Amino acid sequence: MQERLQKILARAGVASRRAAERLIEARRVRVNGKIVSELGARADPRTDRVELDGKRIVAEDFVYVILHKPRAVMSTLDDPEQRPTVADILKPLPLRLFPIGRLDYQTSGALFMTNDGDFAARLLHPRYHVPKTYLVKVQGVMTEQDIATWKQGVMLDDGITLPTEVVVTRRDDRFTWFELIMREGRNQQIRRMGEATGFPVIRLTRTAFAAITIDGLRAGQWRFLTKDELRDLQGLYGLPKHLRAAVSTHARYANVQPILGRVAPRSARAPEPAPSPRSFGRPAASRAAGDTVPTRRNASKPTNSETEPARNRPAYRHGPRDDSSQSQEPLRKPKPDRKPTQKEATGRVEGPRREYSRKEGQFRAGKKDSESKTRPSKEKPREARPRPRADRQENRQEKNKQDKPRAPEKRGGPPAPDRPTPTRAPPRNPSKKP
Numbered sequence: 001m002q003e004r005l006q007k008i009l010a011r012a013g014v015a016s017r018r019a020a021e022r023l024i025e026a027r028r029v030r031v032n033g034k035i036v037s038e039l040g041a042r043a044d045p046r047t048d049r050v051e052l053d054g055k056r057i058v059a060e061d062f063v064y065v066i067l068h069k070p071r072a073v074m075s076t077l078d079d080p081e082q083r084p085t086v087a088d089i090l091k092p093l094p095l096r097l098f099p100i101g102r103l104d105y106q107t108s109g110a111l112f113m114t115n116d117g118d119f120a121a122r123l124l125h126p127r128y129h130v131p132k133t134y135l136v137k138v139q140g141v142m143t144e145q146d147i148a149t150w151k152q153g154v155m156l157d158d159g160i161t162l163p164t165e166v167v168v169t170r171r172d173d174r175f176t177w178f179e180l181i182m183r184e185g186r187n188q189q190i191r192r193m194g195e196a197t198g199f200p201v202i203r204l205t206r207t208a209f210a211a212i213t214i215d216g217l218r219a220g221q222w223r224f225l226t227k228d229e230l231r232d233l234q235g236l237y238g239l240p241k242h243l244r245a246a247v248s249t250h251a252r253y254a255n256v257q258p259i260l261g262r263v264a265p266r267s268a269r270a271p272e273p274a275p276s277p278r279s280f281g282r283p284a285a286s287r288a289a290g291d292t293v294p295t296r297r298n299a300s301k302p303t304n305s306e307t308e309p310a311r312n313r314p315a316y317r318h319g320p321r322d323d324s325s326q327s328q329e330p331l332r333k334p335k336p337d338r339k340p341t342q343k344e345a346t347g348r349v350e351g352p353r354r355e356y357s358r359k360e361g362q363f364r365a366g367k368k369d370s371e372s373k374t375r376p377s378k379e380k381p382r383e384a385r386p387r388p389r390a391d392r393q394e395n396r397q398e399k400n401k402q403d404k405p406r407a408p409e410k411r412g413g414p415p416a417p418d419r420p421t422p423t424r425a426p427p428r429n430p431s432k433k434p
Helices: 005-011 017-025 117-124 144-152 189-197 227-237 243-252 284-289 342-346 369-374 390-403
Strands: 029-031 034-036 050-052 064-069 098-100 108-114 132-139 165-171 175-182 201-209 222-224 354-357 362-365
Touching: 005 017, 005 029, 005 050, 005 117, 098 117, 108 117, 132 189, 144 165, 144 189, 175 189, 189 201, 227 243
Parallel strands: 108 201
Antiparallel strands: 029 034, 029 050, 064 108, 064 222, 098 108, 132 175, 132 201, 165 175, 354 362
16 A cells, blocks of 8 residues: 655654655655655555665554653653653653644643554544543632533634533532543643633643543553553544554563653753762762761861871762861771780681591591690601711612622633524414415
8 A cells, every 4th residue: 555755754753744754855765766856755665665865664563652741741752942742751662652632731641652643643533522531620619500511612712612521529619620521622622611711720630531541650651552442442443453463562562661750851951060979979069069978977087198198098988088178087987996806816716727638538627726736746746767868878789789699600611692582473464365
């Protein structure tokens, strides 16, 4: 099925459709190797090869997220005034998601985030009358006639509103709380209805969108739609089409941790210079002023960097090491008047000593050091034998020669000739035949 190029680029998460049109006009998009510069060009993402700056474009998997938008957050992807947006909350997801509809800057509540353009257009189309539930707090005490006016429709500048459902939950001397269910979405419609009827809106929260609630989600938290919720939306509005693929995609990104709490404005999140390692745990004002914060007691003894060696100087938690004008506190403080250990006092440690036994082939507990050094041994000391001198060795060799008996000499004939050494015949090879 052929689609417009800007739609294919937007579905791939490259940019929005307006930004994709500018990319096409800049001749940066190719289809099957040919440059396309016309905005009305179409292509089939399944069969055609679409490239942006030489890189092939592949469509992303569809993801469906319900977000509890906090107040003071823009429901857009970018803000020229550098205010926090919903895109900052969904930064852990490596996908380009856009909001379905919008909520005012001071309005909190349920907001769908997805990358399925058809699904977003279906929920926002006025023909389907998708319900949206709000919890409204207005100033003033509303009577039954005022509530009937809200139910029937309020005349605004752009026409009368559609009938709504109103259920009062609480009344006070000054305020009124009620639940409102409406099936259209104009720009700041509920606030304009309050001003038209004389009940200005003080607080506004959307608790459900298309019967999907934000129960269990705090402001700034989000979650994926479950399989049952996607099936209900598919039965009511015909989308999403690929239910199984959406569930598998949600399971793939199930380990992504959401950002909790309110998002700080971008101006406040400007990069700051990294503090020194000794300034962690101190307030920003204290770090800027350069003062020290005492964290331990009894740190009144100053240190002198001129007389004390650098390697023996203790490490300090805050401030420079060689500053001798300030009294700073070491991280580790020696214990005063501690009792010397046995090794320091006597030079040895009382206790069993392990000895290796060759006979047993393992270590065994031996005697104590004190026993081996102080107690006398029961065995008699072995006498040391004197090492023989060279002259004694020579006398011993001469004596051995004299004591050795000599063989009798034969008389009356020449000495017997030496017999030749008998040689062995080479071994026969049994494999060779004679």
